[in-house]
Amino acid sequence: MQIVPMLRQLIACNSISSVNAALDQGNRAVIELLANWLDELGFNVELVPLDDPRKANLIATLGSGPGGLVLSGHTDTVPCDEQLWQHNPFSITERQDKLYGLGVCDMKGFFPIAIEAARAFLDKPLRRPLILLATADEETSMAGAIALAKAGKPKARYAVIGEPTGMKPITMHKGILVEKLQIKGSSGHSSNPALGRNAMETMHKAIGVLLDYRYQLQQQYQNPLFDISLPTMNLGCIHGGDNPNRICGDCELGFEIRPLPGMEIKALQQELENKLLPFTDDGVSVSLQHMCGVPPFDAGKESELVNICEALTGHAGQAVNFATEAPYLSQLGMDVVVLGPGNIDQAHQPDEYLDTGAINPMVDVLVQLIGRCCL
Ligand SMILES: [Zn+2]
Missing domain, CATH: 3.40.630.10 (Zn peptidases)
Structure with a gap:
């Protein structure tokens, strides 16, 4: 044929x-x-x-x-x-x-x-x-x-x-790393912060840590053979809370990292866990799901x-x-x-x-x- x-x-x-x-x-x-x-x-x-x-x-x-x-x-x-x-x-x-x-x-x-x-x-x-x-x-x-x-x-x-x-x-x-970060607090009446644990506030801190990590990775790794010569990190979607007068009980962030050759998927996942999981100290529960990791x-x-x-x-x-x-x-x-x-x-x-x-x-x-x- x-x-x-x-x-x-x-x-x-x-x-x-x-x-x-x-x-x-x-x-x-x-x-x-x-x-x-x-x-x-x-x-x-x-x-x-x-x-x-x-x-x-x-x-x-x-x-x-x-x-x-x-x-x-x-x-x-x-x-x-x-x-x-x-x-x-x-x-x-x-x-x-x-x-x-x-x-x-x-x-x-x-x-x-x-x-x-x-x-x-x-x-x-x-x-x-x-x-x-x-x-x-x-x-x-x-x-x-x-x-x-x-x-x-x-x-x-x-x-x-x-x-x-x-x-x-x-x-x-480049590779592709897709992660889902879930933060679970507890909701309550907004008039008294002690009635709950605000997941969105912890997410705010977590995002700060992620952006610092991005900066650090971009200082550490560059490859001029690529159009985009740095490893990238994109915060892609975020969902959380339901109403201004309730303490935000849940917040979820989806983000992606595109590592350059020489960067290890497993090491990146481990480092993300090291940086994000300790946020349980806020009294919330934190989970990080590795959705996809193409080297x-x-x-x-x-x-x-x-x-x-x-x-x-x-x-x-x-x-x-x-x-x-x-x-x-x-x-x-x-x-x-x-x-x-x-x-x-x-x-x-x-x-x-x-x-x-x-x-x-x-x-x-x-x-x-x-x-x-x-x-
Ligand atoms: Zn194809």
Whole structure:
């Protein structure tokens, strides 16, 4: 089958992942399509189910031996505002050298391109394996990649993640840490402060501590390769209290930190606990929930794959502000670069598209990459 008809079938499978359970779908249909195609081509196909029975990862391997190359993509998409689309998000519309559809660019389009590149090697004996990896839930919890890192597979020397990077190798990105701080006091009549414990006043102090910590982190860490060269902290949402004449009984803050490479998620979480949990001294109860912690990614100075990808694309490695599954594949001991067709600017928005002109050059890059890593 050709690239566009394959992509049409992938796009027709709704594989939205969302923290909103009403929108969240499985990715099984996408995984099964890929598994069937790859099985027919002679790949050894392994489905790795996740806890949620609607979801799975796929590891498809051609050839065997040490080393080798993983071509990796996520099979889920973000939700879409269908009423804002001019095209049907669940089918492909081809117009003026663009393919429109939900996930064409981020990143179902990568799979038929990778399969097309793999076809060039079906009759050649690979000395090192070529592995196509398809993951679940990248857009929400990274559950697919986390499960793989835990299971210790797949293993190869190199891994390319085909996220939309405009075919430029991405060698660094920031991490994401999402935290929820809950402060529980007790409410009472506002006329007598002794009748309760004001959670909002403790939250006020806690926010002061957080902003000081942000300043401290920004003094300590900078990386000029990033557009935003400092680690950031955003206080995103706050809810608390109900009426001016009642002591505020509960207050909750959601905030996010985007750490630079070199900053450890676990250490940041520990430091936040050290700074925030002692506020129980105010007579309130304090809890800090770690909602999400994607590590930052740095391919590292010794990465051979960075050199290979820079030579193949003619672009130097770059740092970006979005997070990917790269740190999890790094944890598996692979040399990882993020490099794919399409542009992140077209992702996560109505009328997402992929330029058809991006397809053949990406196939060529992957053919050369497979040749270097697997023959
Ligand atoms: Zn993506």
